[in-house]
Amino acid sequence: MTTTATHLRTIATRWTDLREALASTGTATWPPAGRMSDYLASLDQADAEALEAERHRALALRTLERDPSQIGETRPPLRISVLDTMRTVEAALVETADQVAAVVQRSPMTFAPRSWPAADRARRSQLARADAADPRRWRFGGRHTAPHTALWLLARVQGAPGPFRPLPDREHRLIANVAAGACERVERALDIAARKAAIARPCPECSGQLEMHGGAGASPVARCTSCGRTWAAQTAAT
Known part of the structure; x- marks a missing residue:
């Protein structure tokens, strides 16, 4: 559980770094090009020349995109690899939370029947409304961010109180697997x-x-x- 919790915390705390990395200049590929020896440098020469030519073409395209003569404003280029990571991780976490919630989240308390005394019915109705609106509940089909979803899953792994049943082993393994893969993607995108x-x-x-x-x-x-x-x-x- 400690490792899974660490993975989920890393995703939640590093999400801001991913947002900042979207507009930054990162390393091009892995493994990175480098002059490790005269032998390797000579083999890299042809690739380096092709890469430089590609950079010039990309710069020309970005300059054209930001040309004041163009209609409207253009946004700075985004790091597509980081954006893909964010979308993939968020989708995986939300899908996992949907599956887990379907198993562990109990249905909201029902309202009292009309046959109950008025005072008891009012008290039960108040409890039912509060239970349905409990912010700890997972909202199916809602708009969930990756940090919020990671922390919600962390609460389930840690057995935090709320309208939930204990987390079964199968769902625990599901969260562990998804959290490990998502955390690895985040760390790779940030090169940490x-x-x-x-x-x-x-x-x-x-x-x-x-x-x-x-x-x-x-x-x-x-x-x-x-x-x-x-x-x-x-x-x-x-």
């Missing part, structure tokens, strides 16, 4: 998680498999899985 990727080029020393390690604020490093040699940008092999 350690990452590893295979490089489709052989080691210049032993022809072994190269892997790029980085993320979480660390500078990318290439390492051969066979001979163990490493390369960092603008440094010699170790």
Whole structure:
């Protein structure tokens, strides 16, 4: 439960960072391009030239989009990868909450029948209205943000009080799986998680498999899985 709770808290607290990252300039791809050695740099040259040409074309398009002669105002370009992450995570969380609520959320209290004494009927009606309007209830078909949904699921995992039955094991596993995947997407979009990727080029020393390690604020490093040699940008092999 601790890990699931951590994942849900991370999603809720990092959502503002994702919004800010929408309009920022992020890294282009993973693994990132870099001059790890003269050998790798020479192989990267053709790709780098193609990328530079693409950047010039993209800049020209953005300049045209923001040209004052164009009709209306244009918004600054968004980081599509971040936007896709936000939409995917939010949709997954809301769908999970719908499924969980259908199992654990009890129906609102019914109103008193007319045959009850007036005082008892009024008291029961007041309780029924309050129960139906309980803000802890999940509203099916409502507009839910990812942070709100993550915190609602966290409350269910932690057994917080409310109009709910205990969370069954199946729903607990569902939340755990979705939270883990969503948290991983958020951290990857913000580049705050350690990452590893295979490089489709052989080691210049032993022809072994190269892997790029980085993320979480660390500078990318290439390492051969066979001979163990490493390369960092603008440094010699170790």
